[in-house]
Amino acid sequence: MMAYSEPLDIYVHSELELCVKEILSFIKPTVDDIQKRESVINELAGAIQIDQSLRGASVKAFGSYISNLYSRWGDLDISIDMTQSSTSSADRWCKLNALEKIMWALQRTGIANNIEFVRHARVPLVVYQSRRYNISCDITIDNRAGYVKSYILRLISNIDERFRELVLLIKECAKAQHLNDPKTGTLNSYSLCLLIIFHFQTCRPAIFPPLRDLYKGNIVDDVKGHSTLRHVEDSFVAKIATFRSEISGQRNQSSICQLLISFFDKFSALGTMASNHAISTYRGEWKPIYSNRRFLRKAQVLRIEDPFEQTENAARAVDTEGLAMISQTFSDMHRKLSSRSAPLDRTLLLDNLVRPEIKSDLEHRREPMNPR
Structure with missing residues (x-):
């Protein structure tokens, strides 16, 4: 439906690479x-x-x-x-x-x-x-639903280590840019994770499969009923192994910085696409909103289908003003991070990628990171 820039083709400034490594080393839990x-x-x-x-x-x-x-x-x-x-x-x-x-x-x-x-x-x-x-x-x-979704996200993150790193980066950036607060009409953290899953599904070659290839059905309903969480886990683990085997010869080689820049590029048009389409990580594609009657019945400006409870919209809290701010911020971030002409320095990057208190801690670290 949309033509995306392939992450592997994206230019990455060396200062961005250093800064991203430093941020990740600082925000990962000890x-x-x-x-x-x-x-x-x-x-x-x-x-x-x-x-x-x-x-x-x-x-x-x-x-x-x-x-x-x-x-x-x-x-x-x-x-x-x-x-x-x-x-x-x-x-x-x-x-x-x-x-x-x-x-x-x-x-x-x-x-x-x-x-x-x-x-x-x-x-x-x-x-x-x-x-x-x-x-x-x-x-x-x-x-129970919250636990099941969390547990399955952990299984999904095991497909590729870059997923966890990009989630940490995007969540921190979203907090810094005031985009991670459903109380103010922006995205909750679960929606951000789903956007990143969708990003990985729509890269070429794909890093993640459509989630229906790992498990067909509404997982939350199945775990409540006849199926146990262990059965779901066994299905995921087996099909993840199959997917890994299928892509072993054509693994996506994009760096975390290339995936970060292409994420902002891909979703800078979110406001335009959201008027007629929903994001479906279950299918791994943009889905016309008329295909889900529940979405049509509710006046919601952004629809991110919950892959584990497909009648639910994970982004239901996003309002019109919030969606416009999300799209504009993503567009601005893509422009800033991908520019070859504008200078990229550490201070500018930290201003955009992390909250002020974390920027302050990073600036006062006694042992600067030793790049390899």
Whole structure:
């Protein structure tokens, strides 16, 4: 449908290569970051035991921590599984009641700062910051779908190591450019991951296959019903191995910087394409919006089909102003990073690719990176 510049043909300034390596080395989680998150989970599991009705509930991480697509400063998404406790969470009222008890437990045990109960959200949650570990946490109830999607994203990321690196770069850049906040009409992190999957599917040669080639059907529904998560995992692993074998002689050789620049190029026309098409990572193609009746029934300006729950739009929070800002920013980023005439220096790159506080940390690092 669209002609894209092939990443391998893209010129990359040497300063961009150095800067990207430095950013990635700084934002990737350390062993200490991983241990702190495990400690936060155990800390919360202990705190909720003071309420008798919550005893037996299990505390499970999901989101970017499970998919391994988080930076050192990433939030921690946590689901409280009530199925083994005395409190049923079959409906919204029960979930709200459970969250109120969790909020009380956080206050009573003193492990949390900045506690907020977001009761009117589409998925109600309690937000807090661990007092000891300074990690922001979002708690939901029985978020099985969130866990399943996170787990499958981790399997997908194992296809190619460049996926995780590009996700970390794009998420950090999106935060720096104010494009990663669904509350203000821009993209959530899950949508950004899907855009990158789509980018990998539409490169030539493709880095990822259409996701239906790895598993046919709505995974979230199947895991709830007859199929177990292990069955889904086995299917993914087997078909990933087949895909890798098929492309072994023609692996895409694009560098992470070439993939970064071509990402911004590909989606700089997002606003134009979104008026009539949805992004489908399930099929690996732009899909006319009239092919999904659910999309037609809702006035949404950007449609990114959830590959694991195909009736859902992962980008439903994006509004008209947000979409225009996303498209313009992507276009500007492509122009800045691909220009051969305009000078590219480290300060300019950091201004565009990372948040101010991370730029400050990078500028004051005592041991500059030793490029190889």
